[in-house]
Amino acid sequence: MDAPDSLDRADPLAAFRDRFDLPAGVIYLDGNSLGPLPKATRARLAEVIDRHWGRDLIASWTVNGWMDLPLRIGAKLGRLLGAEPDSMVAGDSTSVNLFQALAAALALRPDRRVILSETGNFPTDLYMAEGLAALLGRGHAFRQAPADAIEAALDETVAVLLLTHVNYRSGRMHDMARLTAAAHAAGAITVWDLSHSAGAVPVDLAGSAADFAVGCGYKFLNGGPGAPGYLYIAPRHQTAPLPLTGWIGHAEPFAFAPSYRPAEGIGRARVGTPPILGLAALEVGVDLALEADIRLVREKSVRMTELFLRLAATSLPGFGIATPRDPDARGSQVCLTHPDAAAIMRRLAARGIVGDFRPPDVLRFGITPLTLRYAELWQVIAALAEG
Amino acid sequence: MDAPDSLDRADPLAAFRDRFDLPAGVIYLDGNSLGPLPKATRARLAEVIDRHWGRDLIASWTVNGWMDLPLRIGAKLGRLLGAEPDSMVAGDSTSVNLFQALAAALALRPDRRVILSETGNFPTDLYMAEGLAALLGRGHAFRQAPADAIEAALDETVAVLLLTHVNYRSGRMHDMARLTAAAHAAGAITVWDLSHSAGAVPVDLAGSAADFAVGCGYKFLNGGPGAPGYLYIAPRHQTAPLPLTGWIGHAEPFAFAPSYRPAEGIGRARVGTPPILGLAALEVGVDLALEADIRLVREKSVRMTELFLRLAATSLPGFGIATPRDPDARGSQVCLTHPDAAAIMRRLAARGIVGDFRPPDVLRFGITPLTLRYAELWQVIAALAEG
Numbered sequence: 001m002d003a004p005d006s007l008d009r010a011d012p013l014a015a016f017r018d019r020f021d022l023p024a025g026v027i028y029l030d031g032n033s034l035g036p037l038p039k040a041t042r043a044r045l046a047e048v049i050d051r052h053w054g055r056d057l058i059a060s061w062t063v064n065g066w067m068d069l070p071l072r073i074g075a076k077l078g079r080l081l082g083a084e085p086d087s088m089v090a091g092d093s094t095s096v097n098l099f100q101a102l103a104a105a106l107a108l109r110p111d112r113r114v115i116l117s118e119t120g121n122f123p124t125d126l127y128m129a130e131g132l133a134a135l136l137g138r139g140h141a142f143r144q145a146p147a148d149a150i151e152a153a154l155d156e157t158v159a160v161l162l163l164t165h166v167n168y169r170s171g172r173m174h175d176m177a178r179l180t181a182a183a184h185a186a187g188a189i190t191v192w193d194l195s196h197s198a199g200a201v202p203v204d205l206a207g208s209a210a211d212f213a214v215g216c217g218y219k220f221l222n223g224g225p226g227a228p229g230y231l232y233i234a235p236r237h238q239t240a241p242l243p244l245t246g247w248i249g250h251a252e253p254f255a256f257a258p259s260y261r262p263a264e265g266i267g268r269a270r271v272g273t274p275p276i277l278g279l280a281a282l283e284v285g286v287d288l289a290l291e292a293d294i295r296l297v298r299e300k301s302v303r304m305t306e307l308f309l310r311l312a313a314t315s316l317p318g319f320g321i322a323t324p325r326d327p328d329a330r331g332s333q334v335c336l337t338h339p340d341a342a343a344i345m346r347r348l349a350a351r352g353i354v355g356d357f358r359p360p361d362v363l364r365f366g367i368t369p370l371t372l373r374y375a376e377l378w379q380v381i382a383a384l385a386e387g
Numbered sequence: 388m389d390a391p392d393s394l395d396r397a398d399p400l401a402a403f404r405d406r407f408d409l410p411a412g413v414i415y416l417d418g419n420s421l422g423p424l425p426k427a428t429r430a431r432l433a434e435v436i437d438r439h440w441g442r443d444l445i446a447s448w449t450v451n452g453w454m455d456l457p458l459r460i461g462a463k464l465g466r467l468l469g470a471e472p473d474s475m476v477a478g479d480s481t482s483v484n485l486f487q488a489l490a491a492a493l494a495l496r497p498d499r500r501v502i503l504s505e506t507g508n509f510p511t512d513l514y515m516a517e518g519l520a521a522l523l524g525r526g527h528a529f530r531q532a533p534a535d536a537i538e539a540a541l542d543e544t545v546a547v548l549l550l551t552h553v554n555y556r557s558g559r560m561h562d563m564a565r566l567t568a569a570a571h572a573a574g575a576i577t578v579w580d581l582s583h584s585a586g587a588v589p590v591d592l593a594g595s596a597a598d599f600a601v602g603c604g605y606k607f608l609n610g611g612p613g614a615p616g617y618l619y620i621a622p623r624h625q626t627a628p629l630p631l632t633g634w635i636g637h638a639e640p641f642a643f644a645p646s647y648r649p650a651e652g653i654g655r656a657r658v659g660t661p662p663i664l665g666l667a668a669l670e671v672g673v674d675l676a677l678e679a680d681i682r683l684v685r686e687k688s689v690r691m692t693e694l695f696l697r698l699a700a701t702s703l704p705g706f707g708i709a710t711p712r713d714p715d716a717r718g719s720q721v722c723l724t725h726p727d728a729a730a731i732m733r734r735l736a737a738r739g740i741v742g743d744f745r746p747p748d749v750l751r752f753g754i755t756p757l758t759l760r761y762a763e764l765w766q767v768i769a770a771l772a773e774g
Binding site: 021023026028030033034036037041042045048049050052053054055057058059060061066092093094095096099103120122123124126127128130131132134135136144169216218224225226227228229241242243244245246247250255256257258259260271272273274275276277278279281354356358359 | 408410413415417420421423424428429432435436437439440441442443444445446447448453479480481482483486490509510511513514515517518519521522523531556603605611612613614615616628629630631632633634637642643644645646647658659660661662663664665666668741743745746
């Protein structure tokens with residue numbers, strides 16, 4: 001087994017840690033819940049606040065490119081996530097984007113009534129689907145299948161397969177291309193939630209033939225607390241009706257025409273006035289994600305999760321492992337289980353080790369290759385072993 | 388007629404101007420489109436970015452009150468707008484909030500099919516209604532009436548009366564209590580857009596018996612570019628179904644229960660993870676609006692619009708006046724018309740006077756009593772007179 005110091009010295013991503021502000025004495029394993037602050041974000045926001053808002057005022061919408069932010073960041077996200085050009089937009093919350101995607105997906109399959117998801121999917125996805133189905137009042141039914149039984153559950157009644165690519169709880173990662181192909185073979189539309197994927201694992205939306213995708217900006221993308229989310233619509237679906245027909249998605253927003261006429265392409269997926277402070281911070285995080293080669297990120301992530309699991313297996317009797325053992329089926333997190341998980345996580349926090357407790361018994365550790373050092377994994381294992 | 392200097396010296400709100408950053412040499416009459424930067428916003432955002440996000444990281448959701456922001460700012464907006472306690476929430480765009488309000492309002496009148504609005508209402512309100520109606524597919528029809536004919540158009544077919552309190556274009560202000568009473572007499576539900584009212588004119592949501600209201604934070608509330616909007620739901624309607632059932636509106640968001648169960652009261656109107664940067668900036672603006680007595684704000688606003696119109700009538704032959712002459716029917720803006728309006732506004736901009744051109748012929752000047760000096764009105768009139 002390699003020594004931690006030599007692993008860190010050989011890490012091609014090591015220099016990225018200095019691009020972030022991390023408090024002294026903290027080992028941060030919660031970047032999959034709230035990514036840390038990129039140093040450049042402070043300067044970027046100061047520019048937007050002082051020079052753009054404070055000095056240029058309303059003119060900033062054009063002269064400082066505010067109006068371009070949703071599509072400009074969308075294009076960058078598209079490069080990160082393997083999307084076709086002009087198929088992504090940033091803005092609104094993940095929940096709102098999911099509502100847009102689901103409504104459009106259901107409209108593409110008007111004769112089908114089942115929304116299929118994974119047992120234990122992130123609840124907001126299911127909640128938003130519930131609200132949409134109740135609003136539509138057309139008798140849509142929900143079906144949930146365990147990860148291994150999703151393909152078998154795809155039949156001719158399924159309108160939409162709604163999946164989170166990497167499960168927030170277990171860290172299990174789906175094969176996007178394979179499940180999308182299975183959905184398409186059954187005549188269903190896919191809606192992928194990339195909240196725990198973007199910036200952490202390679203995603204190939206176009207290559208996977210995905211239909212719709214959404215995700216949040218505040219986890220591995222380091223876009224800041226409550227950062228705007230994003231929406232992907234495959235070019236072939238960009239004429240599907242979206243329900244949130246706001247003025248920024250209009251073909252001519254400043255004509256103030258009395259009736260809605262959508263912009264061409266992905267621009268129609270914009271809704272209200274873009275949230276500039278949140279978008280500016282998000283762009284810094286997305287730029288960092290693009291600057292780091294996602295293949296190197298994934299390589300370090302796999303090495304770190306493998307190492308963590310190996311150390312846990314040898315040093316932590318009494319702990320279970322809830323993350324898939326196969327790295328190809330695992331996102332960028334490690335989940336251990338223990339009957340005293342809540343108390344253990346509190347003790348770790350008192351020592352400056354920040355992870356997540358997920359009831360009833362899960363200790364969740366996010367692996368963020370841009371900021372995490374191999375040596376820190378040993379420290380976490382040691383702290384867990386001491387109890 | 389009073390001299391400008393004596394008016395400014397006697398202005399009880401004069402000290403507020405120094406609470407804002409305004410660039411030298413600029414007369415800013417566009418605070419009804421993007422309010423200027425409050426000086427306190429810079430410090431507040433630095434605190435949220437450096438100390439909360441940068442140092443306290445994920446713990447900020449609890450220890451720094453991030454999770455409370457939507458309801459805390461909502462409560463402050465409620466005080467400003469005469470709402471009942473626990474009836475307002477901040478977050479999401481005005482468009483998204485309007486979708487929520489309209490959907491709930493339509494659900495309260497399932498047997499009616501007409502959405503009545505004002506001819507020339509702000510298009511995004513109409514666009515959002517169009518999208519919702521298309522999604523529902525229940526044959527909702529749109530009817531628009533000129534401001535003076537709205538009451539006559541209220542009949543037993545009208546489900547919702549959707550109005551902007553102060554028209555974005557003409558500055559005409561509706562009598563909220565009277566039109567709400569007329570709507571209720573006809574059995575209709577009201578949805579008010581307060582985007583051009585909040586922070587500029589007194590609003591009494593509870594006293595007017597309003598049903599739903601929405602509005603934006605970046606105009607007279609000085610909440611920053613694309614600031615979060617807000618939603619008011621009268622307590623009697625807070626069990627009406629909302630379509631955007633996100634996890635933050637759940638009764639127990641961190642239980643990650645598989646099915647949606649709404650929080651009690653207005654809390655259910657929260658949707659996705661709150662946009663913290665935008666909310667923090669918005670709160671500074673709302674605090675300033677509360678600190679200024681809205682009656683003094685209105686008094687100065689009326690005095691300024693009266694003065695502006697009087698000076699225009701005497702000094703600007705060739706210009707029409709598109710704002711109502713009756714101050715009770717006018718919000719906090721003055722609109723002139725001129726066949727060369729676009730060119731005139733460009734010439735004003737070249738002299739540092741920032742207003743808004745609205746096609747085809749409207750020159751719109753926002754009157755923001757917290758930052759505007761009487762003397763500046765004379766300067767604007769002089770610039771317009773010189774051509």
